[in-house]
Amino acid sequence: MSEVNILRGAIKAGELKAVDVSKSYGAADFTKEVVSACSFTIERGKLTVMIGPSGCGKSTLIRLLAGFEKPTTGTITLDGEPVTGPARDRLVLFQETALFPWMTTYDNILYGPRARGEVTPEILELAEFLLTKVGLQDFRKKYPTQLSGGMQRRAELARAMINNPRIMILDEPFRGLDAMTKELMWEYYSALYEENRRTNFFVTTDIDEAIFLADRLLIMSNIPTQVRAVFEIDVPRPRRLADLIENDRSNQIKMEALSILHEEAMKSFSRGSKAAADFVDAYSKRVAKT
Amino acid sequence: MAARKTILLDSVYWRGAISIVVFLALWEIGSLSKIWIKWETFEWLRNLLVAFGIKPIYLPWIGAVPAPTEVVAVWAGVLGDPGYWQSWYMSFFRVMAGFFAAMLIGIPFGLLLAVSRPAFGMGFPVFEMLRPIPPLAWVPASILFWPTQEMSIAFVTFLGAFFTIVINVVGGARSIDVRYFQAARSMGSSQSDIFWRIILPGTLPSIVVGSAVGMGITWEVVVAAEMISGGGSQIGGTSGGGLGFFIWNSYVGGSYEQIVVGMISIGIAGFISSELLRTLGKRVTPWLRLR
Numbered sequence: 001m002s003e004v005n006i007l008r009g010a011i012k013a014g015e016l017k018a019v020d021v022s023k024s025y026g027a028a029d030f031t032k033e034v035v036s037a038c039s040f041t042i043e044r045g046k047l048t049v050m051i052g053p054s055g056c057g058k059s060t061l062i063r064l065l066a067g068f069e070k071p072t073t074g075t076i077t078l079d080g081e082p083v084t085g086p087a088r089d090r091l092v093l094f095q096e097t098a099l100f101p102w103m104t105t106y107d108n109i110l111y112g113p114r115a116r117g118e119v120t121p122e123i124l125e126l127a128e129f130l131l132t133k134v135g136l137q138d139f140r141k142k143y144p145t146q147l148s149g150g151m152q153r154r155a156e157l158a159r160a161m162i163n164n165p166r167i168m169i170l171d172e173p174f175r176g177l178d179a180m181t182k183e184l185m186w187e188y189y190s191a192l193y194e195e196n197r198r199t200n201f202f203v204t205t206d207i208d209e210a211i212f213l214a215d216r217l218l219i220m221s222n223i224p225t226q227v228r229a230v231f232e233i234d235v236p237r238p239r240r241l242a243d244l245i246e247n248d249r250s251n252q253i254k255m256e257a258l259s260i261l262h263e264e265a266m267k268s269f270s271r272g273s274k275a276a277a278d279f280v281d282a283y284s285k286r287v288a289k290t
Numbered sequence: 291m292a293a294r295k296t297i298l299l300d301s302v303y304w305r306g307a308i309s310i311v312v313f314l315a316l317w318e319i320g321s322l323s324k325i326w327i328k329w330e331t332f333e334w335l336r337n338l339l340v341a342f343g344i345k346p347i348y349l350p351w352i353g354a355v356p357a358p359t360e361v362v363a364v365w366a367g368v369l370g371d372p373g374y375w376q377s378w379y380m381s382f383f384r385v386m387a388g389f390f391a392a393m394l395i396g397i398p399f400g401l402l403l404a405v406s407r408p409a410f411g412m413g414f415p416v417f418e419m420l421r422p423i424p425p426l427a428w429v430p431a432s433i434l435f436w437p438t439q440e441m442s443i444a445f446v447t448f449l450g451a452f453f454t455i456v457i458n459v460v461g462g463a464r465s466i467d468v469r470y471f472q473a474a475r476s477m478g479s480s481q482s483d484i485f486w487r488i489i490l491p492g493t494l495p496s497i498v499v500g501s502a503v504g505m506g507i508t509w510e511v512v513v514a515a516e517m518i519s520g521g522g523s524q525i526g527g528t529s530g531g532g533l534g535f536f537i538w539n540s541y542v543g544g545s546y547e548q549i550v551v552g553m554i555s556i557g558i559a560g561f562i563s564s565e566l567l568r569t570l571g572k573r574v575t576p577w578l579r580l581r
Contacts, residue, residue, distance in 0.1 A: 066472070066476060067476075068472050068475075085475075086472065086475040086476040087476065087478070088476060088477055088478045090476070091476050091477070092472065092473070092476060094469045094472075094473070098467070098469040098470060098472075098473050100470060100473075100487075100488070100491075101577050102491035102492065102494070102575070102577050103491075103577075111474070111477055111487075112477035112478060115474065115477055115478050115479040115480070115483050115487070116477075116478040143576070143577040144577075145577060159477075163477055163478075
């Protein structure tokens, strides 16, 4: 267990704050606002899940947090320092795999340390530990195309963790996996989180995934993105998928979250159509009554 | 050894062998009988064609082509002739010289165009203007502006591969997934690190494809260039001017069997070079063959 301590002792959990962040695209008179005066905090050592209707600007928000793009207005800070560009303290796991196809699992995991010239005996030991941790010790010499979908995601988790980021940003990482693998990955990922308690920011469109994983749940509005609601999911950890189905508290949160999400989804559905707008109106009245 | 045996018994190989045998047999029958598509035996077909306004003299006559057995007999004689091997050597030498020059200049040039916006803006228009010009259209000009015949042939060969390689490199480098760059930058990669570990390996598959296509064009071009320019007689003499000149010489000398020998030789040479390239390509892109 000494290896776990090597990893544990080194973990720095950061806190990320977005204040009045807006992002528009397009020139002069033809700008389209994608993110609008959005403020939230990704709390230290917590697993914050962001859920919103598809096409609501979540991916744009991630590019801003990661530093690939700059916000039009507003500030993003990590532990008080402003975010100015991409850096190893804010790593992103992308939708589908972004493992480098021309590198073996082992080379992929060691990419970050090698890029920064930080390959030390401790890092190599950590690489071994992480390989075992994600169950890929027998696949170190395989290329990404030789791995299954679930293995690719686990290899990517290891590639991010070896850089010891202060926050891990996951952009619908389990999208495209089959239902069985997906549920296994949820349990695997939440166990991993429970063990190391990094700051995690997880973006999804799947409500079950969101509730199972989250400490805090941010529900986003339709485009332009804003935070519509925040739920604290006070279901104790470690969680098991089977328990959660019977848990009243989680079901209650799920219903509340779903009604907000529906409303937001209908807005994007109805844009430009009078009939659809009426339908949304009727739907919201029905929800209000019950 | 056991594995090798099963490969030989593979249906793919049998089908390939059968298709070659059938092709040779039809050719043999057609040319030995001297009557295949000779119109006396196909009166009704001729009448039909004439009715549609096609005169039989426009149609090929397989009977004029030497039969495979005759070709093999002549080939066996030619095998002992050093001039024949000299032709092989000359053509291979020119192809390789042109091809490697095209790789050496084309790959860095393509990468430069892909990586740098100013380079692309300034270099690409000229490149795109020169690209549609067929390499053979360069033959007269290159004979004029290169000091030796040999250099002008090598230059035309170079052009054949150069444009294909560059266009593939540019396309390949530009289609690398942007997430790879984002991931690399997040993990602290420097510009040069991104070039050597992301852009270059990411472009390798396109380089391999471009080279394979370029190699094919190189063979087409070298043969034609040798025919037109008379085979670079300063070096090889009349019998050693390359396979293209070998064919042309056989035609002028009236040895039709040798024409076919020359044609098949080029087929074999092209096959060997693309097979070599394929093997090399698989070796440098090990992640692609494992799907």
